[in-house]
Amino acid sequence: MQPPRNTTGSSAVKFAIAISLLSILLALYPNTLSSSFALSALPRRFISLLKGNHLQLPVSKVPVTASMSSSAQSSTTDSQQQPEWVKNLKSLPGTPDKIPAFFFAHGSPMLAAPKNMSSGFGGPFAAYMGRSGPLGQFLAAFGPALLEKYKPKGIVVFSAHWETHRERLVTNYAENPLLMDYYGFPPALYQLKFKSLGDSKLAQRVVDLYKEAGLKARLTNENEARGDDGRGFPGPGLDHGVFVPFRIMFGEEFTSIPIVQVSIDSSLDPERNWQAGKAVAKLREEGILVLSGGLTAHNLRDMSSFSPVTAKPLHKEFDSAIHKAIDTADAEKRKEALVNLPKHPGFRSMHPREDHFVPLYVAAGAGEGGEVFTIMNDYGIPTFAFGV
Numbered sequence: 001m002q003p004p005r006n007t008t009g010s011s012a013v014k015f016a017i018a019i020s021l022l023s024i025l026l027a028l029y030p031n032t033l034s035s036s037f038a039l040s041a042l043p044r045r046f047i048s049l050l051k052g053n054h055l056q057l058p059v060s061k062v063p064v065t066a067s068m069s070s071s072a073q074s075s076t077t078d079s080q081q082q083p084e085w086v087k088n089l090k091s092l093p094g095t096p097d098k099i100p101a102f103f104f105a106h107g108s109p110m111l112a113a114p115k116n117m118s119s120g121f122g123g124p125f126a127a128y129m130g131r132s133g134p135l136g137q138f139l140a141a142f143g144p145a146l147l148e149k150y151k152p153k154g155i156v157v158f159s160a161h162w163e164t165h166r167e168r169l170v171t172n173y174a175e176n177p178l179l180m181d182y183y184g185f186p187p188a189l190y191q192l193k194f195k196s197l198g199d200s201k202l203a204q205r206v207v208d209l210y211k212e213a214g215l216k217a218r219l220t221n222e223n224e225a226r227g228d229d230g231r232g233f234p235g236p237g238l239d240h241g242v243f244v245p246f247r248i249m250f251g252e253e254f255t256s257i258p259i260v261q262v263s264i265d266s267s268l269d270p271e272r273n274w275q276a277g278k279a280v281a282k283l284r285e286e287g288i289l290v291l292s293g294g295l296t297a298h299n300l301r302d303m304s305s306f307s308p309v310t311a312k313p314l315h316k317e318f319d320s321a322i323h324k325a326i327d328t329a330d331a332e333k334r335k336e337a338l339v340n341l342p343k344h345p346g347f348r349s350m351h352p353r354e355d356h357f358v359p360l361y362v363a364a365g366a367g368e369g370g371e372v373f374t375i376m377n378d379y380g381i382p383t384f385a386f387g388v
Contacts, residue, residue, distance in 0.1 A: 160358070371387075
């Protein structure tokens with residue numbers, strides 16, 4: 001029997017994150033970076049890859065103020081110049097007796113970058129994905145709206161950054177540690193705080209639901225490392241796909257409602273991850289908020305994929321295909337359309353690996369049988385409510 005494989009993503013993904021950030025730094029500060037902490041602290045193979053132009057990196061060639069795609073433009077009303085998600089959040093039904101399951105864009109560590117760091121840093125990518133961009137603004141309103149509408153007793157969260165093989169691992173922490181599973185970022189991003197609590201009863205309930213569904217699951221505690229930390233050691237904890245957006249959604253100290261994280265299936269198979277969500281659907285009727293975080297645009301080999309300002313036509317075609325699938329009225333046909341999205345010609349241009357896309361299937365599985373409500377529809381960073 002193959003033992004469970006704890007991972008926050010493949011080494012190739014970790015490697016690409018470091019290369020992407022350093023590529024931005026090289027492009028912005030070519031004369032000074034060679035003596036900076038980033039290059040002196042990392043292996044020589046990073047430097048050779050960076051200088052070899054192994055990545056396509058759009059750095060400030062397109063003005064941040066350039067007009068956005070129709071997808072991004074569609075999220076702003078002409079009358080009040082407010083993002084459309086403001087209206088959508090207000091109209092989202094408040095049903096504490098059966099809380100929808102949500103797929104949300106969890107962003108990147110750049111969401112936590114101080115203003116003096118993110119200003120002028122990374123061009124369109126940072127402008128779009130940073131704290132003051134549309135995603136940061138949305139998350140700041142999304143969290144309070146969830147608490148107000150559903151008054152959840154607990155939160156169960158899935159992230160693109162925790163995969164295990166054929167067995168779901170469920171955190172059983174007293175106070176949730178933080179796993180800073182990102183590499184090569186400035187020191188300030190390794191000093192982030194997010195204080196939250198776990199809950200043993202909720203964690204065990206999740207494990208029991210998986211076993212009832214005929215799926216393997218077990219608890220993991222603070223003594224078991226679940227991945228590598230960018231500070232140089234393996235450790236347990238909530239990964240950055242959870243604590244980075246949650247700091248914005250709920251504040252740096254959030255101890256009133258427990259948080260339990262569950263791993264996604266490392267097969268990255270749509271159906272298996274759909275079932276991983278479906279198995280915990282009963283939680284929605286028990287006052288538990290089920291959240292699943294990822295990104296619908298995530299190609300670290302082509303940073304243009306992240307922003308509507310720099311996205312290529314094929315990127316935007318795939319983005320439109322996602323919304324077309326979501327908007328399918330018939331539930332069975334909608335599932336078929338969603339499961340078939342990885343076959344779209346534009347999928348690989350957005351996702352060389354499926355890890356950031358499959359959390360969509362977890363949320364869809366948890367909300368199976370109900371309607372789908374689009375809250376945020378901006379390019380690459382949507383939020384959907386399943387089971388409305």
